Amino acid sequence: MAEALVYNPYAFTVHDNPYDTYRRLRDEAPAYWNPDLRFWALSRFDDVLEAFRNYETYSSAGGVALEGRRPIDKTNPRFSEIIEMDPPEHTVMRGLVSRVFTVRRVAQMEDEIRRIVNHYIDTVIESGHADLMADVAGCFPMDVISAVLGIPECDRDTLRECADRGLVREDGTMEIPQEGVEAILEVLAYFTEDFGRRRAGEVPGGGLVSDLLELEVDGRALTEQELLGFCLLFVFAGFETTAKMVGSAVELLSRHPDQRAAVVADPSLVPQTVEEVVRFHSSTQYMHRTLTRDVELHGQRMQEGNSVLLLIGAANQDEREYGPTAGEFDIFRNPERHVGFGYGVHFCLGAALARLEGRVALEEIHRRMGDYTVDHDNKVRFHSGNVSGWRTLPISFTPGPRLVSVAG
Numbered sequence: 001m002a003e004a005l006v007y008n009p010y011a012f013t014v015h016d017n018p019y020d021t022y023r024r025l026r027d028e029a030p031a032y033w034n035p036d037l038r039f040w041a042l043s044r045f046d047d048v049l050e051a052f053r054n055y056e057t058y059s060s061a062g063g064v065a066l067e068g069r070r071p072i073d074k075t076n077p078r079f080s081e082i083i084e085m086d087p088p089e090h091t092v093m094r095g096l097v098s099r100v101f102t103v104r105r106v107a108q109m110e111d112e113i114r115r116i117v118n119h120y121i122d123t124v125i126e127s128g129h130a131d132l133m134a135d136v137a138g139c140f141p142m143d144v145i146s147a148v149l150g151i152p153e154c155d156r157d158t159l160r161e162c163a164d165r166g167l168v169r170e171d172g173t174m175e176i177p178q179e180g181v182e183a184i185l186e187v188l189a190y191f192t193e194d195f196g197r198r199r200a201g202e203v204p205g206g207g208l209v210s211d212l213l214e215l216e217v218d219g220r221a222l223t224e225q226e227l228l229g230f231c232l233l234f235v236f237a238g239f240e241t242t243a244k245m246v247g248s249a250v251e252l253l254s255r256h257p258d259q260r261a262a263v264v265a266d267p268s269l270v271p272q273t274v275e276e277v278v279r280f281h282s283s284t285q286y287m288h289r290t291l292t293r294d295v296e297l298h299g300q301r302m303q304e305g306n307s308v309l310l311l312i313g314a315a316n317q318d319e320r321e322y323g324p325t326a327g328e329f330d331i332f333r334n335p336e337r338h339v340g341f342g343y344g345v346h347f348c349l350g351a352a353l354a355r356l357e358g359r360v361a362l363e364e365i366h367r368r369m370g371d372y373t374v375d376h377d378n379k380v381r382f383h384s385g386n387v388s389g390w391r392t393l394p395i396s397f398t399p400g401p402r403l404v405s406v407a408g
């Protein structure tokens, strides 16, 4: 008899290999109910896309992480994060932040991102080995997001360390560990002080934080909660996901040597490589929604107020969308669409930045250390609810010179 189908997004075994469970969910239980953790899970591409699209039924206002879910109470939002707002509030806030976080601002970051990435590669390039996560991929996105926000270099390590602690979960459990709660509070305290220093003119300021402090909505400044919401979201949504994406790319390419050789030979293949990594294994494996009405789906009655997980990781490997090779990593696939950055009104606000960071990092890694081998026996997975990737990824490569312009 087939083993009972259980999907627990916190189980370390699922993190190690979610794909078999995802396939069984799509085939056997496309509207799956977990009675212990009390959530539904949608795993087919069309269902996930429709749920992302239909924000009126699948609301974000009850939280977008399972462990952070709560009854919808629009009179008492927690941090005023846009990611947890529904239209029309969401539309107003998204429009506002889009005014200062523009495509142009992102495009202007390319040289700075390349400088930052090469700085980290320089710290390991002469030795011929590295932990890609600790030394390069896990470092540079925080510098980038800090540069975007206008956070001074001396504070970046502290923030990176807090963001790491804030995401860790224990095996199989839903509660945020005390350590994680403290880390989130530390980030909030940091920004509260930072706002004060900027307002008092004690620091030079600059970046998105200063722009946000000056923004006006309907003739009023953003509230402290709204400002904190933006900063917290940028730090948590913009750092870990990008770091994990670059780590996953290197790990996947190391297991597909022909594709890696193609990327080394032709760097113009990097953008489509980034896209396939985000399709094949998005660092965001699911988003949480709360039903605002009863929904009948695949013979199940999902009730108003129930939690629904939109399984991005499962949808992006659905044979119904991508054909029989859906489960294969293939940088030449060029899929028309995927939900690795979400879809609809909440489509990742940082997608352009994430794509740029991914492109620059993979270009430099494959230019400067492109013959890497990954020590698969000693790689260590990162465990969190919906962020997926590597904590440790030991690699070896032919040593090379530091970049004189960066090393000075």
Ligand code: HEM
Pocket (backbone or CB within 6 Å): 052, 060, 064, 082, 083, 084, 094, 233, 234, 237, 238, 239, 241, 242, 245, 278, 282, 283, 284, 287, 312, 339, 340, 341, 342, 343, 345, 346, 347, 348, 349, 350, 351, 353, 354
């Ligand atoms: C590979 C990297 C990334 C992945 C896989 C990713 C994934 C996602 C996904 C799936 C969503 C949709 C959430 C939902 O529907 O509830 C989202 C939203 C969001 N992301 Fe990203 N993200 C990445 C990088 C970034 C970066 C670099 C930033 C920072 C600038 C960022 C900022 C945001 C924000 C602010 C939202 C909320 C948008 C809204 O609610 O309107 N993300 N991201």
